Amino acid sequence: ERRNAAMPEHFGYGRPATEKEIAAKAIAIRPDGVGLPAGSGTVQDGALIYAGKCASCHGATGVEGPYNILVAPDTADALPFDQAPKRVKAIGNYWPYATTIFDYVRRAMPFNAPGSLSDNEVYSVTAWLLHANKLIDADAVINAKTLPGIVMPARKYYVTDSRKGGDGPYE
């Protein structure tokens, strides 16, 4: 696949991407924190932003809706998800990486004004969400260093798909 005898090695279409435009567009954040920008945020600042820009859709404490429930701390006594069809899945009990919060909120939230928050604001609501999910203390500071270090309770449950063809069983 890497060679194709029927084709020239290169067609020469397109133009080189400059370092600058790559830096501007390559906003993805990896679980190891690569991609996280400078800046930082706190739970306190996050509380204000959340109340002003998020609570109308996700509820005052993150559990009221009307849209996705964002807060559900992990509890040792809960039924495992495979036995509990109605169990709420949220950051505290289902998300495997904390970096995903920053990445997703910066891309897509608030739903009605995506891309409108500064990096510091995103760090702050991320901090608030982590705190509300009982994952960090009220005085924690969230930044490129601290965010990837947060161990998410659900991480240990994740397994990679091993389904295959053939005549079952149907895992």
Place this chain on the structure above:
Amino acid sequence: ERRNAAMPEHFGYGRPATEKEIAAKAIAIRPDGVGLPAGSGTVQDGALIYAGKCASCHGATGVEGPYNILVAPDTADALPFDQAPKRVKAIGNYWPYATTIFDYVRRAMPFNAPGSLSDNEVYSVTAWLLHANKLIDADAVINAKTLPGIVMPARKYYVTDSRKGGDGPYE
């Protein structure tokens, strides 16, 4: 093809067609005249109908247009069609059967009021068109008996397609 083992002989869908509805809908006319209705028409009557209902589209004498030229008597000295791309093709020099005129006009003409002529009117414009193409006399009467008997000059040129696949020639 007439049998198909994978299917029942009959599905039983549909309803029987009655004699009456067949008679009402089966308006096609064969070159031997089968299908021609009762009634008759004359060149004189046809001239009036033609002038009133056809000439605006086909021209006062059938050659002026703006739509299809209907009149082009066969002439012995004309170049054969295969050598004369611009030669007008019309009833007198190109149509193989006279019955087609009745069948087509009754179905489709006048273009803006198809199906509006009585059978006698169709016989009459057919008579006029045949006369204009020098195929019948001015006093001829056209009806189910006389129409199929008219020998059309072009009839003798018609051959049935014999093209085949393979590598040519490209007849």
Place this chain on the structure above:
Amino acid sequence: VVLVESSFGKMVQTGIPEAAVDPTKQVGPLPGVLGTRSPFEHPQRKPSLTSSQTPLQDLYGMITPSDLHFERHHAGVPAIDPNSYELMIHGMVDKPTVFSLADLKRFPSVSRICFIECSGNFRKPDKENITPQDICGLTSQSEWTGVMLSTLFREVGVHPKASWFLAEGSDAAVMTRSIPVSKGWEDAMIVYAQNGEAIRPQQGYPARLLLPGWEGNTSVKWIRRIELSDGPFMTREETSKYTEPVKDGKIRQFSFTMDARSIITYPAYPAQLQKGWVEIRGLAWSGRGKIRQVEISTDAGKTWNAARLQEPVLDKAHTYFRYLWQWDGDTTAIMSRAIDETGYVQPSLEELIAARGIGTGYHLNPVTAWLIRRDGQVVYSPEKWK
């Protein structure tokens, strides 16, 4: 995610606005009942008073979007109520029968992808600025679904001696064609669906005859009646029209099959070429079966090389071909020729005229050449019509 109607619901819109400055910062229209075209795309057929041509140069692949399928009819598109629609089959049959649309849909069904082409699909203007659409836009391809005519023939009990049938439309020309019964047993269909949905009115709603590989006019649209007989009816569309002068002053009738043909759709007028690698693309088809090979010449016909054919290569179907070529910037002419599974090789116009005479008409399927100028302009290379 439970989404309910609320302030969020107010964002529901229909239609896509012309581009936002930054689409990543503006929530777009939410899901709707019907998709739409981009406001930047305006594919259109080219209509005359008698037909409308498919924009072949704007299309990709083998399916023609239904609203871009070519049109050709003789008295406009009839308005038919599917609830009162009926198909009558009678004549040399045991049980003359009337089928409703619902009846037709109950029978065992078949789907097939095949082209339809008007046998008058050839334009030869003596000018350069014409497109594939202008030259041969009277061919299109759909996935058709319906009942095999053989199934209906068995149902009504067609007499062994019936040799022809008349197919009659319910348009304002009540258009008719005579068809050999053998084609009815072979692969004819009564189809009621096109590309997944009900046939479009322009293509015969609610049901049409489909004769794969045969000249389009024989696939009678809006079909209302089939009369089994022992001879052809010699209707206007098989005598005055759809016949062609051939050698020795003869006139050829019942020329049903569409000969193999191909057309390069890219690069073609009005494309503007850049030096370097070019993928030559186009369509090839044959009324006699599958396309076996398409050959490309990039040196005005001196040498020919095989193009790649896009799978699946289907029976009597538009087959997309591609050929990778490096244009060095010199003036040249490019052309394609189709070869079908019978070995038929798409001829030049010269060969066709030599075989049939200069006055011939329908069924012209010559190789088409596109001239590439030094400046990259691609124009039609007019046929020498002599």
Place this chain on the structure above:
Amino acid sequence: VVLVESSFGKMVQTGIPEAAVDPTKQVGPLPGVLGTRSPFEHPQRKPSLTSSQTPLQDLYGMITPSDLHFERHHAGVPAIDPNSYELMIHGMVDKPTVFSLADLKRFPSVSRICFIECSGNFRKPDKENITPQDICGLTSQSEWTGVMLSTLFREVGVHPKASWFLAEGSDAAVMTRSIPVSKGWEDAMIVYAQNGEAIRPQQGYPARLLLPGWEGNTSVKWIRRIELSDGPFMTREETSKYTEPVKDGKIRQFSFTMDARSIITYPAYPAQLQKGWVEIRGLAWSGRGKIRQVEISTDAGKTWNAARLQEPVLDKAHTYFRYLWQWDGDTTAIMSRAIDETGYVQPSLEELIAARGIGTGYHLNPVTAWLIRRDGQVVYSPEKWK
């Protein structure tokens, strides 16, 4: 025939009127630039705030009309100007490159017919009056045309150690998925055409990723960026969503492949059956390759018989099946199960729950049963969800 604009020209109309009393007596609209639907046909998708389902029970054959292709997106349909559109490929590559839409179209192209299905394509309401559209209308099929991603990978020089790539859309969610590079080399495409014409905005205009056989969300629409990397990015759509609880409290990630599935689309709710011969019809598909067989039971699962498959049976494609059956008027349940070329047999919901637990989510592909009542009413037979 020379037809010029004149009194005749005045007859040109657009759109087809509701049925004339006798269509043979009234000249209809002449050819136009775009075809239309019959005013008697109103196929519609079923929209919610997050998706819109294809009306499977109203369709025939394997092509989904583009405006009936299902929709699923996370921040609406973005409005993108094709002239400013760009796709950037960077990360672990030799030559980070930006391609315009015109650049993408210049590369060697490929067309393929395949399905796309949302991995959330399963509804289990506990009621009878639901249609195939309701149950699994989040799957549709098109002929897609574009460039193989492998061609672009070669062009930019993907590093041998790159193992994953991020695909990023330019919608308002800037939606991202991590994809193994092996799929990129295998059969991934960047497609810009759908059923012959430009992709519709709802399906990713002007270009999307296409990963044949994989859950729809991975075929990132409106694609603007591909970043080659040595690991997955763990985006929201591959962690919070598109993962499913499985046995022993585990959560399954990167469940890409769509398992084999089928659905009877006729007779299905809201069809009303008549005694006698019935053609059972439906669709089967598998993300692992071709459909090998579809089996039908007309006795509530006691016995199974092979249905006919409509040719061509394509790789990772909706395959239409048909099965002739004589209904004697008794109450019964009919069902279909797909078997793909790997031998995978479409399971029951019971088997799925037994294997994964009752709390599982995406990738539910159980056999669906339709109950036929004595009076011919056909209703959904609700799954026992336990």
